[in-house]
Amino acid sequence: MIRVCDDPENLSRAAAELFTIAAQRAVAARGRFSVVLAGGSTPRRSYQMLARPPVCNQVPWAQVHVFWGDERCVPPHDPRSNARMAHEALLGQVPLPAAQVHPMNCTGDPAAAARDYQQQLKIFFGKGEPRFDLILLGLGSDGHTASLFPDSPALAENTRWVVETRKPEEDFSRTTLTLPLINHAALVVFLVAGESKTAILRQMLAAGATDPPLPAQLIRPQPGELLWLVDRAAAGE
Ligand code: 6PG
Secondary structure, eight states, X not given: OEEEESSHHHHHHHHHHHHHHHHHHHHHHHSOEEEEEOOSSTTHHHHHHHTSTTGGGGSOGGGEEEEESEXXXXXXXXXXXXXXXXXXXXXXXXXXXXXXXXXXXXXXXXXXXXXXXXHHHHHHHTTSOOOOSEEEEXXXXXXXXXXXXXXXXXXXXXXXXXXXEEOTTOSSEEEEEOHHHHTTOSEEEEEXXXXXXXXXXXXXXXXXXXXXXXXXXXXXXXXSEEXXXXXHHXXXX
């Protein structure tokens, strides 16, 4: 489903509302809410909204468990760190137990960091299905999402939940959740704003996948739901 919001502010508000509703429902049903945060810049405003009244008072923070969809293998305080952005915009301001925040710390050996993160997920999900209640994703102008880039070997990974990867033109590695884990989620929401995303969004949503499919076209949660939150600028005409 696609929901067109008037502007980035309304898109961020809609994302914060979705987060709140998903959290309340998950806690009511299972006593906890597991959410995967997106990196990049688009989600920042929705994180800031979640950190302030009235929205922050509607989230059962004591039962929220935060994970990341991907991370750049840079020091935690590096401005490129996805965890740093989320801490500044949200996590540093809400009463969320530190033990329930799971950053992907991959400043050492990225492959070891991916294995370690997978182990954390195995412990969290235990014998149950690794099904996140909500996964937030962004969309790169090349069709990547999380750190699943076009033509990446990570796209073919069908057993590991977390892998190390690289964006070709970057001088640092990344770790990313893989398609099998993302597609297990109960709800996946893409946040796409700005006219720089018009072309890729049109390509994404055109009838029939491109060949090879763009990474974001491989996000097909089953039996979970997929929602696109886009603003008018990204939606184009
Ligand atoms: C990352 C993100 C990445 C991001 C998209 C969109 O670590 O780079 O996870 O997938 O979501 O590149 O980024 P913007 O929101 O900044 O356009």
